[in-house]
Amino acid sequence: MTHHGLFITFEGIDGAGKSTHIDALARAFEAQGRVVTLTREPGGTPLAEKLRTLILNDPMDALTEALLVFAARRDHLQQRIEPALARGEVVISDRFTDATFAYQGGGRGYDWETLLNLERMIQTTQGPEGIFVRQPDVTLWFELDPEIAAQRLAGARVPDKFESQNAAFFKRVSDGYAQRLQADPQRFARINADQARDAVWQEVRQVMQHQGWLA
Ligand SMILES: Nc1ncnc2c1ncn2[C@@H]1O[C@H](COP(=O)(O)OP(=O)(O)OP(=O)(O)O)[C@@H](O)[C@H]1O
Numbered sequence: 001m002t003h004h005g006l007f008i009t010f011e012g013i014d015g016a017g018k019s020t021h022i023d024a025l026a027r028a029f030e031a032q033g034r035v036v037t038l039t040r041e042p043g044g045t046p047l048a049e050k051l052r053t054l055i056l057n058d059p060m061d062a063l064t065e066a067l068l069v070f071a072a073r074r075d076h077l078q079q080r081i082e083p084a085l086a087r088g089e090v091v092i093s094d095r096f097t098d099a100t101f102a103y104q105g106g107g108r109g110y111d112w113e114t115l116l117n118l119e120r121m122i123q124t125t126q127g128p129e130g131i132f133v134r135q136p137d138v139t140l141w142f143e144l145d146p147e148i149a150a151q152r153l154a155g156a157r158v159p160d161k162f163e164s165q166n167a168a169f170f171k172r173v174s175d176g177y178a179q180r181l182q183a184d185p186q187r188f189a190r191i192n193a194d195q196a197r198d199a200v201w202q203e204v205r206q207v208m209q210h211q212g213w214l215a
């Protein structure tokens with residue numbers, strides 16, 4: 001049986017609980033016979049993982065950060081995401097371009113229009129139906145109060161450059177996500193991340209069932 005590729009992204013502030021559910025979603029698709037590519041941004045290819053180390057650890061200005069995340073994304077799209085989608089796989093990515101608008105646009109205050117231009121340039125794809133700008137089929141936005149996310153992360157691991165930002169930064173990141181949702185409401189599903197893990201998982205599952213992708 002041939003399948004259409006599906007591109008699903010998880011988004012939200014650090015500590016919102018995304019990673020907790022990504023594996024479970026992959027297993028649920030596999031149980032239905034789908035091949036899954038699990039990946040993350042920044043990262044997902046050897047080159048993009050090298051850029052990730054720089055992005056998460058080295059101080060740099062907002063434009064440099066934006067250019068590096070888009071460079072990593074271009075490699076990721078070309079080497080992993082597009083080939084997997086062409087094979088009909090389910091691609092699940094822990095973050096994608098909405099994170100750039102949220103963190104570099106919202107958190108850092110970098111120019112939104114420039115990010116839109118970079119998005120168009122980096123995600124332009126040549127497919128059988130012509131040229132288009134690649135976007136996820138569905139984006140799950142894990143919404144959580146920054147104070148609660150910080151409590152969840154406290155002591156869990158050594159914080160990186162982003163995780164050590166204050167609550168005001170994460171409030172701007174959340175506002176950035178909200179702005180992306182407003183611009184493309186059909187693509188987004190809001191997940192109430194301020195619930196027990198099982199209740200969060202039920203919401204994730206329901207979104208997939210609503211799309212007709214999971215039984
Ligand atoms: N629903 C929940 N209730 C309480 N704690 C949770 C819940 N979901 C996840 N956690 C815990 O919160 C912490 C952060 O979760 P997780 O790593 O999944 O978040 P994340 O969104 O992937 O973060 P990051 O983007 O920084 O990697 C972990 O210690 C995890 O066990």
Ligand SMILES: Cc1cn([C@H]2C[C@H](O)[C@@H](COP(=O)(O)O)O2)c(=O)[nH]c1=O
Pocket residue numbers: 014040041042056069094095096097099100101103104162163
């Ligand atoms: C894709 C992307 C990510 N970031 C930030 C957001 C997070 O703080 C880190 C990634 O860490 P995670 O534990 O894997 O969530 O990178 C960003 O600032 N811009 C981006 O485009």
